[in-house]
Amino acid sequence: MIAAVELLAAAQLAVISILAVALTWRRAAIAGAERRRRVLLDRYRDAVVEFVGLDDDSPPEVLTGLRSFEQRSAVGELLAEYTGTVRGEPRARVAAFVTDHGYAGAAARDLRARRRWRRGTAAKTLGDFGVVASAGELADALRLDASFEVRVAVARALGRVGDAGATPDLIAACADGSVPAGIVAQALLDIGERSLPWLLGAVASPEPRVRQVACGVIGLIGVGPEAEVVASLESAATGDEQVAVRVAACEALGRVGGREAALAVAAATADADPDVRRAACDAAARLAAPETAAAVARALGDSAPEVRRAAARAAVLLGVEGESGSPFVAEAEAELAWGWR
Numbered sequence: 458m459i460a461a462v463e464l465l466a467a468a469q470l471a472v473i474s475i476l477a478v479a480l481t482w483r484r485a486a487i488a489g490a491e492r493r494r495r496v497l498l499d500r501y502r503d504a505v506v507e508f509v510g511l512d513d514d515s516p517p518e519v520l521t522g523l524r525s526f527e528q529r530s531a532v533g534e535l536l537a538e539y540t541g542t543v544r545g546e547p548r549a550r551v552a553a554f555v556t557d558h559g560y561a562g563a564a565a566r567d568l569r570a571r572r573r574w575r576r577g578t579a580a581k582t583l584g585d586f587g588v589v590a591s592a593g594e595l596a597d598a599l600r601l602d603a604s605f606e607v608r609v610a611v612a613r614a615l616g617r618v619g620d621a622g623a624t625p626d627l628i629a630a631c632a633d634g635s636v637p638a639g640i641v642a643q644a645l646l647d648i649g650e651r652s653l654p655w656l657l658g659a660v661a662s663p664e665p666r667v668r669q670v671a672c673g674v675i676g677l678i679g680v681g682p683e684a685e686v687v688a689s690l691e692s693a694a695t696g697d698e699q700v701a702v703r704v705a706a707c708e709a710l711g712r713v714g715g716r717e718a719a720l721a722v723a724a725a726t727a728d729a730d731p732d733v734r735r736a737a738c739d740a741a742a743r744l745a746a747p748e749t750a751a752a753v754a755r756a757l758g759d760s761a762p763e764v765r766r767a768a769a770r771a772a773v774l775l776g777v778e779g780e781s782g783s784p785f786v787a788e789a790e791a792e793l794a795w796g797w798r
Contacts, residue, residue: 497531499790505535508554509547516554533560533582541585541617552588561588568611576602577610581734584614592620599626599636611634616644621651628655628671632664645674653680660689660706665699672705675713683714691721694737695728704736711740719746726752726768731761738767745774753777757785 505515523529534557540551555561564586567579580598583591592615599611612630615623624645631641645652652674659671672693680686690713695705707725710718722744725737738756741749754777756768762785769785771777773793 470620472728478768493527494531497528501528501532501535505532505539509536509539509543509551520554521558529560529563533563537582538559539584540587548587552586555586556588556590556680561586561591562767565591565594569666570603573607576604576607577641580607580610580614582601584610584617587618589618592618592623592646596623596626600629605635608636608640609640612640612644616647619648621648621655624648624652624655628659628773631663631670632667634666638666638670642670642674645670646677650678650680653678657685657689660693665702668693668697668699669705672702672709676705676709677712680713682713682718684717686713687715687721690718691724694721694725694733700730700732703730703733707736707740711743714744716746716748719744719748723749723752726756731764733757734759734761734764735767736769738764740775742767742771745771747775750777752776 469727479665501519504519508516508520520532523532526776536551536555540548540555540760543551552561561583564579564582567575568583570576570579576598580595583595585586595611595615596616599608599615602608602611608630612627615627626637627641630636631638645656656671656675659667660675662668662671675686675690687710690706690710694703694710697703697706703725707722710722710725718740722737722740726734726741726749728734728737734756738753741753749771753768753775756764757772757777759765765783766785766788769783769789770792773789
């Protein structure tokens with residue numbers, strides 16, 4: 458019996474020793490790989506910066522013909538890092554390079570990797586590369602990936618890629634809650650005005666968070682007072698059942714501008730909810746359009762202090778006479794003297 462116990466103890470000690478050796482070896486291997494990675498990053502950094510920053514379609518020779526996995530990984534990491542900071546022709550030039558030399562394809566394959574950190578890294582890399590051809594694979598990942606963190610990375614990447622065709626997928630992700638509304642909004646802002654046709658449709662979505670995002674993004678992407686834009690926003694500002702959507706639509710009307718937008722804002726100052734009335738008065742202040750003057754004058758006597766404060770700002774900008782000695786008017790004059798707008 459004693460011999461058996463001693464034999465078992467010896468076996469356990471041997472296993473522990475083997476595990477300790479294996480763990481030590483693994484840590485050494487990881488440290489060695491990290492050292493090699495840093496050496497390669499230092500080796501290729503200047504060449505990548507030169508390629509990204511200069512107006513030269515020909516990449517430095519040191520970046521071409523690389524076959525080692527570690528070399529290509531280092532160059533791919535640097536290209537993603539520096540391409541993510543540029544726009545226009547340099548970004549397009551690098552996008553063509555990473556496509557022709559297989560970097561984009563390698564990242565796209567990693568969207569199907571088993572480990573979620575690799576899928577998330579792949580999505581970020583594709584977004585930094587800005588390869589429009591990768592939008593379809595990113596959209597598939599947005600719909601199908603089980604990881605919340607990966608879907609967020611994919612949504613951000615779709616915005617960075619800038620393909621307007623991804624707009625319906627982003628709106629759908631917002632509608633079903635698979636990606637937070639704020640992440641979707643930023644991605645749509647990155648895509649910009651080309652997403653407008655889908656955004657106008659989204660203003661009538663059955664999902665309130667989609668309608669709110671659509672109104673907010675329309676107001677921020679720099680569109681003008683086209684009839685279809687103003688009509689959609691006016692419908693939301695004066696008729697949507699959700700306060701948050703009506704607020705977002707009023708804010709957007711204030712940014713879109715134009716006479717019809719001003720008339721819609723004036724109508725919204727009579728809303729039943731004080732948050733909407735406040736947003737309408739803020740929009741009137743932004744527009745400073747005479748069409749809002751009568752509504753602003755009425756709002757100066759609103760029952761809600763926050764509405765009266767916003768109306769006072771608009772009144773000062775419009776030259777509307779308010780209550781004599783109103784503290785809100787005096788406050789608004791002081792705010793505007795310091796550049797509130």
